[in-house]
Amino acid sequence: xxxxxxxxxxxxxxxxxxxxxxxxxxxxxxxxxxxxxxxxxxxxxxxxxxxxxxxxxxxxxxxxxxxxxxxxxxxxxxxxxxxxxxxxxxxxxxxxxxxxxxxxxxxxxxxxxxxxxxxxxxxxxxxxxxxxxxxxxxxxxxxxxxxxxxxxxxxxxxxxxxxxxxxxxxxxxxxxxxxxxxxxxxxxxxxxxxxxxxxxxxxxxxxxxxxxxxxxxxxxxxxxxxxxxxxxxxxxxxxxxxxxxxxxxxxxxxxxxxxxxxxxxxxxxxxxxxxxxxxxxxxxxxxxxxxxxxxxxxxxxxxxxxxxxxxxxxxxxxxxxxxxxxxxxxxxxxxxxxxxxxxxxxxxxxxxxxxxxxxxxxxxxxxxxxxxxxxxxxxxxxxxxxxxxxxxxxxxxxxxxxxxxxxxxxxxxxxxxxxxxxxxxxxxxxxxxxxxxxxxxxxxxxxxxxxxxxxxxxxxxxxxxxxxxxxxxxxxxxxxxxxxxxxxxxxxxxxxxxxxxxxxxxxxxxxxxxxxxxxxxxxxxxxxxxxxxxxxxxxxxxxxxxxxxxxxxxxxxxxxxxxxxxxxxxxxxxxxxxxxxxxxxxxxxxxxxxxxxxxxxxxxxxxxxxxxxxxxxxxxxxxxxxxxxxxxxxxxxxxxxxxxx
Amino acid sequence: xxxxxxxxxxxxxxxxxxxxxxxxxxxxxxxxxxxxxxxxxxxxxxxxxxxxxxxxxxxxxxxxxxxxxxxxxxxxxxxxxxxxxxxxxxxxxxxxxxxxxxxxxxxxxxxxxxxxxxxxxxxxxxxxxxxxxxxxxxxxxxxxxxxxxxxxxxxxxxxxxxxxxxxxxxxxxxxxxxxxxxxxxxxxxxxxxxxxxxxxxxxxxxxxxxxxxxx
Numbered sequence: 001x002x003x004x005x006x007x008x009x010x011x012x013x014x015x016x017x018x019x020x021x022x023x024x025x026x027x028x029x030x031x032x033x034x035x036x037x038x039x040x041x042x043x044x045x046x047x048x049x050x051x052x053x054x055x056x057x058x059x060x061x062x063x064x065x066x067x068x069x070x071x072x073x074x075x076x077x078x079x080x081x082x083x084x085x086x087x088x089x090x091x092x093x094x095x096x097x098x099x100x101x102x103x104x105x106x107x108x109x110x111x112x113x114x115x116x117x118x119x120x121x122x123x124x125x126x127x128x129x130x131x132x133x134x135x136x137x138x139x140x141x142x143x144x145x146x147x148x149x150x151x152x153x154x155x156x157x158x159x160x161x162x163x164x165x166x167x168x169x170x171x172x173x174x175x176x177x178x179x180x181x182x183x184x185x186x187x188x189x190x191x192x193x194x195x196x197x198x199x200x201x202x203x204x205x206x207x208x209x210x211x212x213x214x215x216x217x218x219x220x221x222x223x224x225x226x227x228x229x230x231x232x233x234x235x236x237x238x239x240x241x242x243x244x245x246x247x248x249x250x251x252x253x254x255x256x257x258x259x260x261x262x263x264x265x266x267x268x269x270x271x272x273x274x275x276x277x278x279x280x281x282x283x284x285x286x287x288x289x290x291x292x293x294x295x296x297x298x299x300x301x302x303x304x305x306x307x308x309x310x311x312x313x314x315x316x317x318x319x320x321x322x323x324x325x326x327x328x329x330x331x332x333x334x335x336x337x338x339x340x341x342x343x344x345x346x347x348x349x350x351x352x353x354x355x356x357x358x359x360x361x362x363x364x365x366x367x368x369x370x371x372x373x374x375x376x377x378x379x380x381x382x383x384x385x386x387x388x389x390x391x392x393x394x395x396x397x398x399x400x401x402x403x404x405x406x407x408x409x410x411x412x413x414x415x416x417x418x419x420x421x422x423x424x425x426x427x428x429x430x431x432x433x434x435x436x437x438x439x440x441x442x443x444x445x446x447x448x449x450x451x452x453x454x455x456x457x458x459x460x461x462x463x464x465x466x467x468x469x470x471x472x473x474x475x476x477x478x479x480x481x482x483x484x485x486x487x488x489x490x491x492x493x494x495x496x497x498x499x500x501x502x503x504x505x506x507x508x509x510x511x512x513x514x515x516x517x518x519x520x521x522x523x524x525x526x527x528x529x530x531x532x533x534x535x536x537x538x539x540x541x542x543x544x545x546x547x548x549x550x551x552x553x554x555x556x557x558x559x560x561x562x563x564x565x566x567x568x569x570x571x572x573x574x575x576x577x578x579x580x581x582x583x584x585x586x587x588x589x590x591x592x593x594x595x596x597x598x599x600x601x602x603x604x605x606x607x608x609x610x611x612x613x614x615x616x617x618x619x620x621x622x623x624x625x626x627x628x629x630x631x632x633x634x635x636x637x638x639x640x641x642x643x644x645x
Numbered sequence: 646x647x648x649x650x651x652x653x654x655x656x657x658x659x660x661x662x663x664x665x666x667x668x669x670x671x672x673x674x675x676x677x678x679x680x681x682x683x684x685x686x687x688x689x690x691x692x693x694x695x696x697x698x699x700x701x702x703x704x705x706x707x708x709x710x711x712x713x714x715x716x717x718x719x720x721x722x723x724x725x726x727x728x729x730x731x732x733x734x735x736x737x738x739x740x741x742x743x744x745x746x747x748x749x750x751x752x753x754x755x756x757x758x759x760x761x762x763x764x765x766x767x768x769x770x771x772x773x774x775x776x777x778x779x780x781x782x783x784x785x786x787x788x789x790x791x792x793x794x795x796x797x798x799x800x801x802x803x804x805x806x807x808x809x810x811x812x813x814x815x816x817x818x819x820x821x822x823x824x825x826x827x828x829x830x831x832x833x834x835x836x837x838x839x840x841x842x843x844x845x846x847x848x849x850x851x852x853x854x855x856x857x858x859x860x
Contacts, residue, residue: 228673312849314823321826323808325840331673334828392673547677547740550722568722 001189003087004147004182006055009034010174011157012134013112013127032165035059036138037069044135047142048077055087056141060202071201080198082189085205089212090185094177094459095163108446110165114173117438118464118521123160147182151175163459168443176459176466179255183265186252187214191267210294216308217272217290218428219262221279224333225398226549232332233548234405236492242282250275255458258426258465259494263308263458268292276316283397286316306458309429328393332402336395341366342402343389347382354378366391410489411497414544418500420509421540421548423555424475425494426468431534432456435464438523468535469493471520478512495555499544503566503642506541507586510564513537514579525577533561533576541639542567564632566639572632578623582633585623586640594637601634608634655790656752656855657759659783661708663747666779669772672739678772680720680742683846684708685805686812687829688771689751692779696768702758705815706751707804707856713748721745725776743778752789752855754815791817792853800857802848805829807841817853824848 012034014020019038021029035056039046046053060071074084113123128134140153151158162170163177195208221243225235239260247254247262253275256263266272269292279286289311321335330338340346347353348361357378360369367390371383394402411419435456443450472493479488479496487499500506517525517535524533538558540551546567554565560573574582586594601608609630612621624630668681668688689706697704710718724740753759764785771779797819806812807829813821825848828840844850850857 226673226679228677312823314849315825317824317826320824321842323842325828327837327839329671329828329840331671334671547673547679547722549679550742 001055001083001086001182001185002052002144002147003055003083003090003185004178005052005141005145005150006058006087006091006181007034007163007174007178008137008141008150008154009036009056010161010163011127011154012137013125013129014038016127016129017131017134035070039134039138040069042138044138044142046138048073050142050144051078051083052141052144054078054081054083058084058087058091071199075199078198082193082196082198085196085200086185086189087181088202088205089188090181090183093184093188093214094180095457106166106168106447108167111167111170112162112165113160113170114162115170115442116463117171117435117442117460118467118523120523123162126157126160128157147178168446171439171442172457172459173463176462180459180462183252183255184214187265187267188212213268213292213294215266215269215272215290215292216306217264217266217275217288218308219264219276219279220287220313221260221262222285222287224283224285224335225401226332226334227552228332228547228549230411230548231402231405233489233491235401236495237406238401239284240492242279242284246275246278249278256462256465258428258468261428263428273316277318280316280318287313288316289313306432306456306461309432330395330398331392332394332398336397338393338395340394340396340399342392342394342399343385344391345399346403347385352381357382410486410499411544413486414499417544418503418541419544419546420498420500420506421551421555422479422496422498422509423494423538424472424513425536425538426465427532427534427536428461430532431461431464434524434527434531434534435460437527437531467520471516474520475512475516478516479509482508482512500541503541504640506539506564507583507636507640509539510537510562510579511583513562514583517576518580525580527577535576536561536563538563538565540565540567564635564639566635569638570631570635572628572635574628574632578627581623582628582636585633586636594633595641598634598637598641605630653755653788653790655755655788657755657762657785658787658789659751659753660786661747661749661751661781661783663744663749663770663779663781665743665745665777666747666770666781667741667743667772668770669741677740678742680744681805682710682718682720682744683804684710684749684751685829686807686843687805687831691832692768692770692781693753696766697758697762699758703756703815704759705754705812707806707816708749708751709803709855710744710747710749713746717746717748719745741773743773747781750855751783755788789855796854797851798854798857799849799851800854802844802846802850802852802856803858804856805843805845806856807831807843809841813844816856818844818850818856820851822849822851 010032014032014034015022015028020032023029036046054074057070057073074081078084111122112125112127115122128137140150145153158175158178159173161174163172163174164170192208192212195211196205221239223235223239225232227233227235243257243260243262247257250264253264253266254262255265264272264275266275269290272288272290276286276288289308291308291311293307325337328338330336344361344366348358353361354375354377357374360373364373369386371379371386374382436454439454439456439460440450443454476490476496479498483498489497491497498509521535524535527533536558538555540554541564542551550567551565554563554571561576562574562579564572564574566572597608597611600611612624612630624633667678668684670679670681672678684707686705686707689708690704693704693706712718720742721744722740722742726739753762762785766783768781768783769779770781773779797817799822805827806816806818808824808826821844825845827843827845829843830838831841832838847858
């Protein structure tokens, strides 16, 4: 349907072309004609055979005077099409807060560049200002381009242009709005065609709104397996593959995909549950929350699209699991009976192993086996397994997972080193709260009295998610530059295991995160004291052979913006807004004071805290009173000085 | 409901204190035994029954950890080398997760059997008892009445409970809105046992507030 192209005209500066009437002072005296209403007699001529023009000429009135010119064009050129209806509805659903009557309260000079709430950067007005550019665009649209063609051709302009130029509301990119409009149009069209017929006026279309329904769902995908050894890390890759596959298969529905979370829209709750079934059948846990809504007031419901994020999480079960499981239970997932012994059953399937060895593997308890029991030709191979593996009882799913795991060769070479597990996460609930604060602050720079309650709408979240994913890729590149490919195992898009030459290198990783946040999301580092950052950084440091899921529990259950666990020492928690100050305190200028405090704390923590009140530690006292607790500072100091505690 | 009459039905609330507690899960790969951070109905009831054996009387109990300063309920890991006495060799070192400096509240359903429990007593809970883990000091601090119907709340479970309607009724779970299932080990006589379906922590229920996470 190419609904994404409906606002392509917003990439043109119509006033600069003399196509938007203005007074002597240069103030426009009419709305921007970005629906090409001034181009009906243009050279190059509009080719109405191109279906892209349907979504552009979707309105009844495209010229001043309410002459229903758009309606006439539809009747002349697309008499049987409903595309303009889907484009109109998709546009309404995807527009930011303030479309319609509320927009009129934001009366100041338009700002066409998008203002980014989390960087504080105001994009310049990069709209195309020449007749050649307009001509080229018309010729482009005449070729009935795809949305991908338009993205490629106009690239960054889509991201720099605000969806609406109302000052204070220019915070969403035209790109996010266009993509979302296309998806909404696609979903609504699936089950709503029966309410409409070609040639309807906008008033007639609106009268059907109470019958339209859409379901917004937020999914969170996890796994039953509790990865213990590195051979179980494969579960992260498997989950990623399933998420990538499902988001591709449901590309028309998915409007957000980050980490292990997917936000999607469906024609009905049943369709949303079919998505959940698909994930569940692949052996993963799927938690969901959803909201089914209708459009009795379509303009008022834009904010309600985020109502799904306010519902309680539920776990999807196709049916309740079995009432009981006989012994033994699978050690890995603890949700099924264990049919297999690992590695014995795995080795017994190998064609390279002799029948005699296979028989021994099946009949003898693993712990009673010795390499000398086996035929000579099998001994070198099997003795390696005997040395490195212990017996585990697994269910078929976990056995299959273990069989298909890739050997992590890098980690095997890290013996004797410490490792740092690093996890970045994005909390969408906290994101909504923070964006609301930032949005309110920004609007107040124009209007000290806000016209009405401001709600965050989805396109803004969509823009943030894309920037966050860019940031993850950049963070990965930063880690690669410092630690080399040989020193990093990237387990998932947001989870790394890093070899540390010495523990103090862990501080470098925290430094990199701080730099990333300052460069990419500076406004998040300046939020009020009671607002947690939506982006969290967790790190867990230990010797390399430490059980993985001890790290995983710390990484996933962190309660601070920045959480650093040193296994068997403790956890340091730091609010993001104080991270730069804390790191500065740790630098060489103050390390003597910290070193002395650390030495005292080895004898007595209480004495160290008393010493803190000593005037020599003024700087530290300030940071400890306001920004971080003593335990956290001590842990970081020990890390910096490559000590255990 | 346990039909033995009792005045003011409700729960006996105890404070539990322990230096070391291993609410052990199944050993992983013979080398690591994780520790839970929630109580399980089966472990609590089993331990209390061992302390106060009675072949016929029912006993229901739940518990929740409570913070008591920065060092309380602190997860730790220790390594020990078990010895296989039959073969007289040391086997692969085992890493044990445990909680140190434990503070918790235990709620024992009141009936004419449990009401006679002493105000203070010791009992052993969890794994690694022979190594000094799990010695719990219990002190009765209150009696908690059953909640008024309007005080029953919706919230997330803070304990693991068998998905058995009788047990759910006894403990005051009125409705299971969104379950999170798992399995709990239920021992049988003769040293064997089975795993029974259970409601795990964070299941969304309508229940007595003592069973719910505090928001």
